[in-house]
Amino acid sequence: MTDAAPALIVAMLAVPLATALLVTLVPSPRAADRLNLTTSVLTAALALVLAVTALAGAPGVAAEGSWYVLDAASGVFLALISVVGLASAAVSPLYLRHAGRGWFTARRSHTWYYAGFNLFWAVLLALPLADNLALAWLLVEATTAASALLVAFSGKRSALEAGWKYVVLTTLGLAVALLGILVLYVAAGSAGSGLGRLDWHALAQQGERLPGQATLVAFVLILVGLASKIGWAPVHNWLPDAHSEAPPPVSAMLSAALLPTVLLIAWRTELALEPALGLGTVQELFIGFGLASLLVAIPFLWRPLPWKRLLAYSSLEHMGVLALGIGFATPLAIAGVVVHLAGHGLAKALGFYTAIPLLRQDPSTAERAPRDIARSSAPTAAAMSVSLVSLAGLPPSPLFVSEVMILLGGMDAGLIAVSSIAAVLLALGFLGLAHALLEGLLGTVRGQRPRRSHSARAIGALAVAVALALIALTVTAYALPGSDVVTALTGSGA
Amino acid sequence: MGDPAIAVLVGLGFGVMLVRRRSVATLLVAVQAMLLGVAALSLAGDRPAGFLVAAVILLTRALALPALLAFTRRRTPEPYLVTPATTVLVRLLVAAVVVLVAVASIPPLGLGDVAAEQGAVALLSLGIAIVVMRRPAILQVLGIVVAENGIYLLAISVPGGLPFVIELGALFDLVLVVTVAAAFTRKIHAEVGTGDTDLLRGLRD
Numbered sequence: 001m002t003d004a005a006p007a008l009i010v011a012m013l014a015v016p017l018a019t020a021l022l023v024t025l026v027p028s029p030r031a032a033d034r035l036n037l038t039t040s041v042l043t044a045a046l047a048l049v050l051a052v053t054a055l056a057g058a059p060g061v062a063a064e065g066s067w068y069v070l071d072a073a074s075g076v077f078l079a080l081i082s083v084v085g086l087a088s089a090a091v092s093p094l095y096l097r098h099a100g101r102g103w104f105t106a107r108r109s110h111t112w113y114y115a116g117f118n119l120f121w122a123v124l125l126a127l128p129l130a131d132n133l134a135l136a137w138l139l140v141e142a143t144t145a146a147s148a149l150l151v152a153f154s155g156k157r158s159a160l161e162a163g164w165k166y167v168v169l170t171t172l173g174l175a176v177a178l179l180g181i182l183v184l185y186v187a188a189g190s191a192g193s194g195l196g197r198l199d200w201h202a203l204a205q206q207g208e209r210l211p212g213q214a215t216l217v218a219f220v221l222i223l224v225g226l227a228s229k230i231g232w233a234p235v236h237n238w239l240p241d242a243h244s245e246a247p248p249p250v251s252a253m254l255s256a257a258l259l260p261t262v263l264l265i266a267w268r269t270e271l272a273l274e275p276a277l278g279l280g281t282v283q284e285l286f287i288g289f290g291l292a293s294l295l296v297a298i299p300f301l302w303r304p305l306p307w308k309r310l311l312a313y314s315s316l317e318h319m320g321v322l323a324l325g326i327g328f329a330t331p332l333a334i335a336g337v338v339v340h341l342a343g344h345g346l347a348k349a350l351g352f353y354t355a356i357p358l359l360r361q362d363p364s365t366a367e368r369a370p371r372d373i374a375r376s377s378a379p380t381a382a383a384m385s386v387s388l389v390s391l392a393g394l395p396p397s398p399l400f401v402s403e404v405m406i407l408l409g410g411m412d413a414g415l416i417a418v419s420s421i422a423a424v425l426l427a428l429g430f431l432g433l434a435h436a437l438l439e440g441l442l443g444t445v446r447g448q449r450p451r452r453s454h455s456a457r458a459i460g461a462l463a464v465a466v467a468l469a470l471i472a473l474t475v476t477a478y479a480l481p482g483s484d485v486v487t488a489l490t491g492s493g494a
Numbered sequence: 495m496g497d498p499a500i501a502v503l504v505g506l507g508f509g510v511m512l513v514r515r516r517s518v519a520t521l522l523v524a525v526q527a528m529l530l531g532v533a534a535l536s537l538a539g540d541r542p543a544g545f546l547v548a549a550v551i552l553l554t555r556a557l558a559l560p561a562l563l564a565f566t567r568r569r570t571p572e573p574y575l576v577t578p579a580t581t582v583l584v585r586l587l588v589a590a591v592v593v594l595v596a597v598a599s600i601p602p603l604g605l606g607d608v609a610a611e612q613g614a615v616a617l618l619s620l621g622i623a624i625v626v627m628r629r630p631a632i633l634q635v636l637g638i639v640v641a642e643n644g645i646y647l648l649a650i651s652v653p654g655g656l657p658f659v660i661e662l663g664a665l666f667d668l669v670l671v672v673t674v675a676a677a678f679t680r681k682i683h684a685e686v687g688t689g690d691t692d693l694l695r696g697l698r699d
Contacts, residue, residue, distance in 0.1 A: 103681060300699060
């Protein structure tokens with residue numbers, strides 16, 4: 001299978017790119033739905049085959065080429081992006097059925113939605129494979145252009161505001177990161193010529209030969225720049241707006257796939273430059289962003305926010321948890337990071353999909369916190385419960401296991417004060433989400449009776465599947481510490 | 495690039511912060527890109543491939559992107575000039591402080607060309623300041639381009655130059671982002687009746 005990896009990679013990227021073109025030729029919205037679903041299954045299957053190949057090759061590298069590397073990290077992220085992408089493609093017709101006229105005319109909205117969706121998905125799938133910092137930056141920047149119009153797809157004034165903020169703020173942040181990359185390129189002058197100077201392994205091999213001050217400046221600029229795209233506080237301003245205004249399947253892609261995948265680039269940069277900078281400096285930066293994100297997110301989890309906005313602030317919280325895990329850098333914490341990535345991806349994607357029937361049943365929940373959902377729609381209530389119970393970290397959620405692993409990993413690293421503060425903040429976050437869930441399910445509401453939504457049953461069925469997957473992930477989590485995958489992620493080139 | 499030329503580049507960036515007319519600001523950024531492009535061409539000199547890449551970048555940055563923004567401006571007519579949030583003096587003062595603090599706080603970047611390093615940091619911080627302080631959407635896009643021009647100044651100052659993949663890839667991404675931003679500008683104008691982004695302040699917690 002390793003020999004076939006180059007062809008599989010080309011096919012995996014070609015299918016969504018071709019779909020983006022082909023979908024402009026199909027005659028009807030329903031045909032666009034069918035084409036997108038068919039090709040999405042193919043794309044996800046190819047990505048999953050590559051993910052399995054990569055994970056089977058851990059702790060080594062399964063395959064590498066002129067621009068790509070198929071290692072454990074790319075395996076984990078390809079699996080995540082393919083599952084979330086396929087699920088988003090599957091639920092998109094439920095959203096589009098009632099989306100009506102937005103940025104585009106109702107007749108052409110399916111076409112442009114699927115074209116943008118597939119371009120975005122293709123770039124996302126290429127990102128974890130990138131074997132080079134500069135190439136990774138180009139792809140991260142391309143995700144902005146590919147997804148910005150999707151964020152503003154509804155064409156509402158609030159969606160335009162969210163999309164505009166997303167484009168402007170992340171582009172400026174990535175300009176800062178590019179400045180850091182240029183500084184690093186000059187600093188790594190003795191590592192050969194051309195683009196290969198910025199390959200992950202070339203940077204790591206330079207080790208202490210990299211000039212300390214210039215490398216530190218470069219790393220800080222790169223991390224701060226990428227932080228604006230990951231959505232770490234205090235450069236997270238676009239995140240709540242974009243996630244709450246984008247179509248729910250796109251919000252799921254942004255939160256469950258885009259943010260963690262950009263975080264992977266920061267993680268790979270950290271691992272590549274750690275030999276030059278030492279663990280202490282890079283640890284402090286990740287932990288700083290992690291704690292800041294938790295501190296900013298938690299108060300919002302206590303407020304009665306509209307459903308998607310609540311999930312957006314939950315994304316901020318969970319990106320903070322991942323930053324802490326990477327900063328702690330012990331094998332246990334890294335095992336926790338892997339579980340957290342997968343658990344957050346599944347639970348958050350389901351949460352955003354739940355917004356489809358929720359907003360259909362009661363459009364006013366776009367502006368206020370949902371109430372009394374248990375009475376109005378049992379499937380929607382079930383999906384809300386699975387999502388929020390998991391995101392809150394209530395056992396048997398895999399996020400409970402991952403957060404315990406990360407906190408214990410922090411203590412293992414001797415960072416007891418940081419771990420303790422993070423534990424308190426996570427407990428507060430748990431209480432906030434639990435309160436939001438109870439209010440959403442059982443809180444009383446005055447006014448008209450909600451409409452029925454046919455999409456509720458589909459989302460309810462999806463909730464059952466996600467619940468089973470989350471339980472399976474919890475069971476798997478106990479086998480992860482000490483595994484080859486974690487060994488690869490801790491040392492030999494995530 | 496020589497110190498006077500870098501000073502002119504930064505001065506043009508300040509101009510974008512100060513002027514009220516979108517057409518004048520677009521022209522200033524086009525001149526900035528033209529200066530950078532000519533410098534890149536002269537540095538490429540005897541390398542045909544480098545010369546070709548520099549020429550493509552010059553044409554795109556100094557002609558195509560300003561033309562796109564000029565076209566967008568024509569399609570989004572403003573009945574009145576958007577009232578700035580602050581006076582010219584305040585904008586000048588804030589921009590000067592931002593630039594000075596940024597230049598003073600960034601240590602040497604290792605290029606061996608202090609003027610280019612400081613010019614790049616100045617333009618990057620100026621671009622960010624323009625986005626924060628200017629209200630018209632097109633001026634905010636121009637702020638992004640000013641910031642990217644700062645990065646390009648650094649790129650052409652790298653000894654031996656950058657790999658073409660990075661230069662052309664960054665150019666491609668810039669074109670994509672500016673095109674998307676131009677589409678947003680037209681849509682915002684159609685929805686709000688003006689390109690004043692200050693009217694897009696509905697999302698608050």
